[in-house]
Amino acid sequence: MPHDDLTEHPTEHPTADDAAAHARSFGAAADAYARARPGYPDDAVDFLVGPARRVLDLGAGTGKFTASLVARGLDVVAVEPSTRMLAQLRSALPHVEAREGSAEATGLPDASVDAVVVAQAWHWVDPALAVPEVARVLRPGGTLGLVWNVRDESVPWVSRVWEIAQRGSEHEMRASVETVGEPFGVPEHVRTRFEHVTDRAGVLDLVASRSYVIVLPEDERAAVLAGVGRVLDEEFGEGGAIRLPYVTHCSRFTLSRAV
Numbered sequence: 001m002p003h004d005d006l007t008e009h010p011t012e013h014p015t016a017d018d019a020a021a022h023a024r025s026f027g028a029a030a031d032a033y034a035r036a037r038p039g040y041p042d043d044a045v046d047f048l049v050g051p052a053r054r055v056l057d058l059g060a061g062t063g064k065f066t067a068s069l070v071a072r073g074l075d076v077v078a079v080e081p082s083t084r085m086l087a088q089l090r091s092a093l094p095h096v097e098a099r100e101g102s103a104e105a106t107g108l109p110d111a112s113v114d115a116v117v118v119a120q121a122w123h124w125v126d127p128a129l130a131v132p133e134v135a136r137v138l139r140p141g142g143t144l145g146l147v148w149n150v151r152d153e154s155v156p157w158v159s160r161v162w163e164i165a166q167r168g169s170e171h172e173m174r175a176s177v178e179t180v181g182e183p184f185g186v187p188e189h190v191r192t193r194f195e196h197v198t199d200r201a202g203v204l205d206l207v208a209s210r211s212y213v214i215v216l217p218e219d220e221r222a223a224v225l226a227g228v229g230r231v232l233d234e235e236f237g238e239g240g241a242i243r244l245p246y247v248t249h250c251s252r253f254t255l256s257r258a259v
Contacts, residue, residue, distance in 0.1 A: 038196035039064050044248045047190045048145030052114035059121030063089035079106050103130035108137045117145040127179035135183050144253045152245035157235045164227040165207045177251045184253035195243040200232050
């Protein structure tokens with residue numbers, strides 16, 4: 001399941017076909033995604049994983065969250081539907097158990113993991129199928145963690161960039177969290193802040209790896225990236241590091257009963 005920024009959809013609300021096209025688009029930008037997307041702050045990872053030892057990174061993409069789990073010495077299995085994203089993950093983390101699969105059909109045995117984490121991806125799943133599938137693979141008392149890195153658009157230059165690159169809100173994240181429900185209990189929530197240190201090329205790759213930009217016609221995509229480049233040049237000049245601020249939103253659900 002591809003990771004993504006929360007508000008990928010145009011303001012006119014995409015059709016189901018549009019959303020499916022966006023969800024399938026990430027393989028085409030797997031290289032840019034791997035280069036540009038930020039990782040996750042340690043306190044967010046600690047909250048989402050808790051005492052778990054065997055963790056499923058579901059919709060693992062190129063392995064951004066997977067790397068944090070591996071760094072903690074956890075027993076990790078990564079599941080991702082895009083073969084091109086999965087290839088990036090396997091190249092970066094060759095010792096991780098990585099499988100092709102989806103939130104709706106993980107391919108894992110019953111009660112085989114202590115925790116499932118879905119980073120930047122739950123808004124792409126079909127919750128009617130994904131919720132029972134996650135509950136099936138969790139052990140009793142296991143947890144489902146959902147996490148999104150959300151750009152801090154209260155910072156003026158960030159707002160300027162994402163006015164060009166399809167600015168949105170937190171609506172999709174909140175709506176996604178509300179789709180979990182039974183057999184999971186009431187969620188616990190944590191928010192934390194961090195800065196992703198990158199450069200001009202990194203910000204352009206970040207924009208280029210968004211599904212809304214990937215599916216644009218070539219001339220429109222070039223115009224978006226040129227507009228973002230002009231903002232960066234005005235704000236930062238040539239060269240140097242750019243600190244992109246994020247707010248990380250975490251929700252953790254505990255399995256309340258067996259399925």
